[in-house]
Amino acid sequence: MKRSTVKMLLASRELDHEVLLKGWVRTRRGNNQVAFIAVNDGTVIHSIQVVADLDAFPEALMKRVTTGSSISVTGKLVASQGKGQRVEILARELIVLGDADPEEYPLQKKGHSFEFLREIAHLRFRTNTFGAVFRIRHSLAFAIHKYFNDRGFFYLHTPIITASDAEGAGAMFKVTTLDLNEPPRNDSGAIDFTQDFFGRPTNLTVSGQLEGELGALALSSIYTFGPTFRAENSNTPRHVAEFWMIEPEMAFYDIHDNMDLAEDFLKYLIKYTLEHCQDDLEFLNKMVDKGLMERLRFVLEHPFERMNYTAAIHILKQSGAKFEFPVAWGSDLQAEHERYLVEKHFKRPVILTDYPAEIKAFYMKQNDDGKTVRAMDVLFPMIGEIIGGSQREEELGKMQQRMKEMNIPEDELWWYLETRKFGTVEHSGFGLGFERLIMFITGMSNIRDVIPFPRTPKSAEF
Numbered sequence: 113m114k115r116s117t118v119k120m121l122l123a124s125r126e127l128d129h130e131v132l133l134k135g136w137v138r139t140r141r142g143n144n145q146v147a148f149i150a151v152n153d154g155t156v157i158h159s160i161q162v163v164a165d166l167d168a169f170p171e172a173l174m175k176r177v178t179t180g181s182s183i184s185v186t187g188k189l190v191a192s193q194g195k196g197q198r199v200e201i202l203a204r205e206l207i208v209l210g211d212a213d214p215e216e217y218p219l220q221k222k223g224h225s226f227e228f229l230r231e232i233a234h235l236r237f238r239t240n241t242f243g244a245v246f247r248i249r250h251s252l253a254f255a256i257h258k259y260f261n262d263r264g265f266f267y268l269h270t271p272i273i274t275a276s277d278a279e280g281a282g283a284m285f286k287v288t289t290l291d292l293n294e295p296p297r298n299d300s301g302a303i304d305f306t307q308d309f310f311g312r313p314t315n316l317t318v319s320g321q322l323e324g325e326l327g328a329l330a331l332s333s334i335y336t337f338g339p340t341f342r343a344e345n346s347n348t349p350r351h352v353a354e355f356w357m358i359e360p361e362m363a364f365y366d367i368h369d370n371m372d373l374a375e376d377f378l379k380y381l382i383k384y385t386l387e388h389c390q391d392d393l394e395f396l397n398k399m400v401d402k403g404l405m406e407r408l409r410f411v412l413e414h415p416f417e418r419m420n421y422t423a424a425i426h427i428l429k430q431s432g433a434k435f436e437f438p439v440a441w442g443s444d445l446q447a448e449h450e451r452y453l454v455e456k457h458f459k460r461p462v463i464l465t466d467y468p469a470e471i472k473a474f475y476m477k478q479n480d481d482g483k484t485v486r487a488m489d490v491l492f493p494m495i496g497e498i499i500g501g502s503q504r505e506e507e508l509g510k511m512q513q514r515m516k517e518m519n520i521p522e523d524e525l526w527w528y529l530e531t532r533k534f535g536t537v538e539h540s541g542f543g544l545g546f547e548r549l550i551m552f553i554t555g556m557s558n559i560r561d562v563i564p565f566p567r568t569p570k571s572a573e574f
């Protein structure tokens with residue numbers, strides 16, 4: 113017989129026929145006549161109840177049906193007699209596929225803390241919360257591709273290994289095959305990277321943007337969706353060293369088109385999840401964050417507030433709020449400032465534009481005031497910055513000038529500069545942090561709990 117998933121069985125309209133189920137035992141209760149076994153296979157948040165008449169099965173076998181063990185059950189799918197479920201399976205045949213010794217299996221009791229579950233990240237997929245989070249993560253990845261595909265954007269694969277480190281987005285991880293104990297040296301005693309694999313120093317990418325721009329300046333609209341790496345030593349609930357980023361880049365878009373796209377994109381993804389991941393969201397709303405659904409609907413229903421950095425600084429200064437980091441024009445906003453604007457002042461997502469040039473990357477379009485650039489950051493409740501982007505500088509001379517001021521060597525980026533030399537056009541783009549999006553949509557408050565295998569300082573166990 114062909115195996116049916118729990119998802120198929122729970123949705124089944126046809127009853128009273130034999131089915132084959134395989135999955136992991138979540139809980140077991142009952143008395144000395146009958147066992148009620150909740151079996152989950154990860155296809156949905158819910159488990160299905162298997163009813164086993166103890167007279168029909170050897171005691172030695174039933175002893176092995178414990179939390180965490182895997183079983184195969186053949187039996188009739190029937191309308192449930194009990195409360196709490198519509199259907200259940202009356203077991204006719206039961207096989208234990210794999211034991212899970214109750215003395216050793218760490219997921220015994222309900223209600224483990226997320227901190228504890230991080231220590232057993234190899235097993236946390238088997239909990240309701242992480243099942244829900246990773247099913248939603250999958251749905252969002254799918255929705256992102258659907259959104260762009262439906263709108264004529266092309267998925268461009270930008271490199272993970274890169275020789276440029278000019279973006280300035282953060283410290284980079286080096287990639288090398290040189291013997292670190294005895295690296296080859298040149299005459300001046302420095303490491304001789306001409307002998308390295310690529311014949312030059314290389315790193316893991318912090319962003320696919322610069323390469324993405326090359327694509328957009330030929331294909332009109334592209335997006336990247338891949339892993340990015342930052343070797344900053346930031347131990348916060350919102351930073352990981354390896355994260356996934358979605359970076360659309362569009363020719364013929366100014367910053368207003370860019371903001372419109374960012375807002376429409378985020379709302380589409382929230383709506384998609386509300387429509388396609390109802391059961392998982394309801395579970396998270398009940399167990400993890402009681403305000404979750406309300407917050408998601410609220411963001412959908414209201415336009416994002418748009419204002420410039422200078423006006424935001426003014427609001428923060430007038431607020432009278434006590435901040436750990438001082439508010440001053442010219443310095444970067446901290447998460448506490450961003451969250452004040454979003455959660456206390458406007459009570460909705462905010463898109464801030466026109467940041468001081470000094471705190472932003474060289475490629476952002478310079479405003480006529482000579483002080484600010486056409487940056488845009490999207491700030492979200494609970495998260496702070498979820499998107500960072502900008503209109504790009506398309507004038508070669510202005511960009512060269514800025515690179516000089518920032519000590520960025522032109523010869524490293526000659527290929528990037530050529531896009532400004534040959535047929536340059538107005539263009540814009542942004543980067544959405546995939547994990548921060550998932551945090552917002554699931555209500556999970558630590559980024560380590562929305563990526564299957566988190567990479568943080570001093571931690572890469574699983």
Ligand code: 4AD
Nearest residue numbers: 319321351352355359498499500501541542543545
């Ligand atoms: O603001 P960032 O650094 O922007 C860029 O990298 C641009 N090249 C994007 C572009 O214009 N194409 O990063 C973009 C987003 C942030 O808003 C944040 O959501 C996320 O990436 N992010 C991180 N997420 C998790 N851990 C980290 N260490 C992150 N750093 C940035």
Ligand code: MG
Nearest residue numbers: 489497499500
């Ligand atoms: Mg940023």
